[in-house]
Amino acid sequence: MKSFGKYFIFLGSLFTNRETFKTYVRLTFDECILIGIDSIFLVSLVSLFIGAVTTVQTAYNLISPLIPNFVISQVVREMTVLELAPTIMAIVFSGKVGSSIAGGLGTMRITEQIDALEVMGINSSSYLVLPKIIATIFMYPLLVICAGVLSLYGGYLAGTLANIISPTDYIYGIRYEFNPYTIQFALIKSFVFAFLISSISSYKGFYTRGGALEVGIASTKAVTNSVIAVLLADYLLAQLLL
Amino acid sequence: MIEIRNIKKSFKDKEILKGISGTFEQGKSNLIIGASGTGKSVLLKTIVGLILPDEGEVYYNDRDFLKANRDVKTEIRREIGMLFQSSALFDSKNVEQNVMFPLDVLTKMSFPEKLERVNFCLKRVGLENANKKMPSEISGGMQKRVGIARAIVNNSKYLFCDEPNSGLDPQTSILIDELIAEITDEYDITTVVVTHDMNSVIGIGEKIIYLCNGRKLWEGANDDIADSGVKELDEFVFANKVMRKLKRQI
Numbered sequence: 268m269k270s271f272g273k274y275f276i277f278l279g280s281l282f283t284n285r286e287t288f289k290t291y292v293r294l295t296f297d298e299c300i301l302i303g304i305d306s307i308f309l310v311s312l313v314s315l316f317i318g319a320v321t322t323v324q325t326a327y328n329l330i331s332p333l334i335p336n337f338v339i340s341q342v343v344r345e346m347t348v349l350e351l352a353p354t355i356m357a358i359v360f361s362g363k364v365g366s367s368i369a370g371g372l373g374t375m376r377i378t379e380q381i382d383a384l385e386v387m388g389i390n391s392s393s394y395l396v397l398p399k400i401i402a403t404i405f406m407y408p409l410l411v412i413c414a415g416v417l418s419l420y421g422g423y424l425a426g427t428l429a430n431i432i433s434p435t436d437y438i439y440g441i442r443y444e445f446n447p448y449t450i451q452f453a454l455i456k457s458f459v460f461a462f463l464i465s466s467i468s469s470y471k472g473f474y475t476r477g478g479a480l481e482v483g484i485a486s487t488k489a490v491t492n493s494v495i496a497v498l499l500a501d502y503l504l505a506q507l508l509l
Numbered sequence: 510m511i512e513i514r515n516i517k518k519s520f521k522d523k524e525i526l527k528g529i530s531g532t533f534e535q536g537k538s539n540l541i542i543g544a545s546g547t548g549k550s551v552l553l554k555t556i557v558g559l560i561l562p563d564e565g566e567v568y569y570n571d572r573d574f575l576k577a578n579r580d581v582k583t584e585i586r587r588e589i590g591m592l593f594q595s596s597a598l599f600d601s602k603n604v605e606q607n608v609m610f611p612l613d614v615l616t617k618m619s620f621p622e623k624l625e626r627v628n629f630c631l632k633r634v635g636l637e638n639a640n641k642k643m644p645s646e647i648s649g650g651m652q653k654r655v656g657i658a659r660a661i662v663n664n665s666k667y668l669f670c671d672e673p674n675s676g677l678d679p680q681t682s683i684l685i686d687e688l689i690a691e692i693t694d695e696y697d698i699t700t701v702v703v704t705h706d707m708n709s710v711i712g713i714g715e716k717i718i719y720l721c722n723g724r725k726l727w728e729g730a731n732d733d734i735a736d737s738g739v740k741e742l743d744e745f746v747f748a749n750k751v752m753r754k755l756k757r758q759i
Contacts, residue, residue: 284579286614379597386557386669387611388586394614 277470281397284390294398295405302364302399302465303406307413313359314414317351318343318421326431336432340440343422348449352415354501357460360407361493365468368399369489372472373482381473396469400462407461408454415453456504463496510535511667511699516555516565518548525551526562527723536697538690538713542704543720544745549703550594552720553671556701557589558582569667587615590660592670592689596652598644604631604655605640611663630658634688650681654688661692668693668700674709682706686713707746710734719745 285291325342372395375381384391419441426432432440471489475481511533518526525548533539541549554560556567558574567574569585577585590611598607605627612623631637634654644652653673660668670689674682690713693700702709710717714731721741729737734746735756747753 284583290614374600378595378600379593380599382554382559383591383593383597383599385559386586386589386591387615387663388583388589389614 273474274467274470277392277473278466280390280392281400282393285393285397286389290394291398291401294394295401298398298402299406301367302402303410306360306363306406306410309359309363310356310410310414311417314352314356314418315421315424317355318347318418318423319425321346321351321418322422322426322431323429326426336436337440337443339426339432340419340422340437341443344419344441344445345449347415347418347422348453350501351418352411353453353456353460354497356411356414357407357457357464357497358494360410360460361464361468361490361497364403365464365489365493366486368465368468369472369475370482370486372396372469373475373485376473376475377478377482392473396466396473399469400465403461403465404458407464408457411453411457452504452508455508456501459500459504460497463500464493467493467496510570511556511701512566512568513552513556514566514568516552516562516567518551518555518560518562525723526555528565529718529720529723529725531718531725531728533699533701534716535699536693537700537715538693539699539701539716539718540704540710540714541701541718541720542710542714542745544705547720548723549705549720550671553669553701553703557591557669558586587663588666590663590665590668592653592656592660592668592673594672594675596644596649596656598652598655598659600644602644603640604636604642604644604647607644607655608658608662611659615663626662627658630662631655633661633692634658649676650678650685653677653685657685657688657692661696661698664696666698668698670700670702670704672703672705674704674706679708683708683712689713707749707752710746721745 321343322339325339329339372381375395381391381395384394423434423437426437427434468489471485471492475485512531514530516526516529517524529552541552543549551560555562562575566576569588572581572585574582574585599610602610608627608630609623612618612626616623618626628640631639634657636651636654636658639647639651639655644655647655668689673685673689677685686709689700689702692698702713704710711731714734717727717729717731717734718725719727719739719742727737727739727742734742737743747756
């Protein structure tokens with residue numbers, strides 16, 4: 268409970284004694300590159316393969332003359348949009364970006380760089396953390412859209428190249444009884460997950476105490492706690508919004 | 510001038526600072542000395558506001574730092590420059606960007622003005638051609654110099670140095686000490702240096718506060734340190750053979 272309270276005080280501190288708007292714009296832009304652009308390769312790779320594997324495994328489980336082939340891509344679409352793109356990517360993202368945020372801030376803490384900011388009269392949490400959170404909230408939904416598209420494309424490639432499903436059936440299945448609300452739901456989830464991953468990882472890194480060993484521990488805790496928070500939020504959002 | 514009154518600080522059950530009072534004078538190199546673990550760095554961090562004391566007062570030119578509102582506190586902090594034990598340079602920025610950082614965040618100067626000021630400060634610390642080097646590419650002594658340049662770039666009124674000689678060879682240590690003393694004198698700033706290096710004490714200690722087990726046991730100038738009459742201070746000052754030999758000769 269104490270950590271929970273400290274986390275909320277930490278979030279509150281992000282909005283007090285802020286620097287100029289221009290400073291945040293510049294920092295947020297830099298963070299967008301580090302957090303978003305640098306994650307595109309990993310997200311693309313993972314989503315392509317997840318889409319491919321989902322298609323192959325769905326096809327394997329739907330061998331029946333009574334079930335039309337386009338159902339395969341329909342299942343892939345629902346799984347991708349509702350769960351794989353926002354949630355699985357959140358887990359991958361917390362491993363890559365969450366650990367990097369916590370490790371970076373933890374190192375800054377133990378090498379007194381955060382103290383240096385404080386001594387200069389700069390609100391270090393606001394200066395260092397707020398741009399990371401804003402950048403993650405901007406970039407993660409874009410990565411989720413990218414992951415969704417690539418996952419469906421991965422499924423298309425795997426399905427058509429292995430003759431599991433024809434291109435026409437795949438496209439038909441993707442479009443069949445499509446509910447646009449699922450996209451909206453996935454984007455809402457991605458905003459929430461982005462906030463949770465960036466804020467929890469920043470919190471863990473910002474309050475690191477000790478040396479190199481503790482920085483490693485903080486990174487691990489950041490990933491673990493972010494993943495737990497993402498899974499809990501995933502369940503809550505599904506209950507609330509579906 | 511900085512004045513501290515009855516500073517007390519405990520961590521859990523351990524009392525680190527047991528009511529320390531004293532003044533740090535403008536235009537002088539004020540030293541806080543003592544053995545490791547006596548609370549020197551805790552005292553320094555308490556004075557600059559990185560650690561909140563359990564009791565006590567800190568005054569910056571009669572402005573109560575601890576009871577001040579956020580705006581006054583920020584104003585005082587922006588008059589402070591600090592050199593950290595690990596130099597605390599930002600890894601992601603080069604030397605020029607590190608020194609320019611306080612100007613970027615705290616002033617509205619144009620880039621050419623900032624660059625001119627940065628180059629002046631880098632020249633002052635003897636690092637004219639290191640602008641584009643990253644902190645990882647320069648030596649420990651150079652990192653300290655960059656730290657000093659960053660501390661003075663915003664025309665600081667107060668300079669705090671936490672163990673400026675740690676990890677440096679004796680020759681470089683003396684150069685850093687001399688640089689600190691010169692800057693203090695040149696810009697008439699209040700400098701507070703935490704150290705346990707006797708070369709610094711002898712070389713630049715215009716005013717010295719000796720801490721032992723969280724208490725202030727002695728206050729004076731380097732000229733008087735040998736005749737302090739404080740047993741603990743004598744043991745600290747004459748800890749090595751050379752110093753003991755010198756004392757016997759005196």
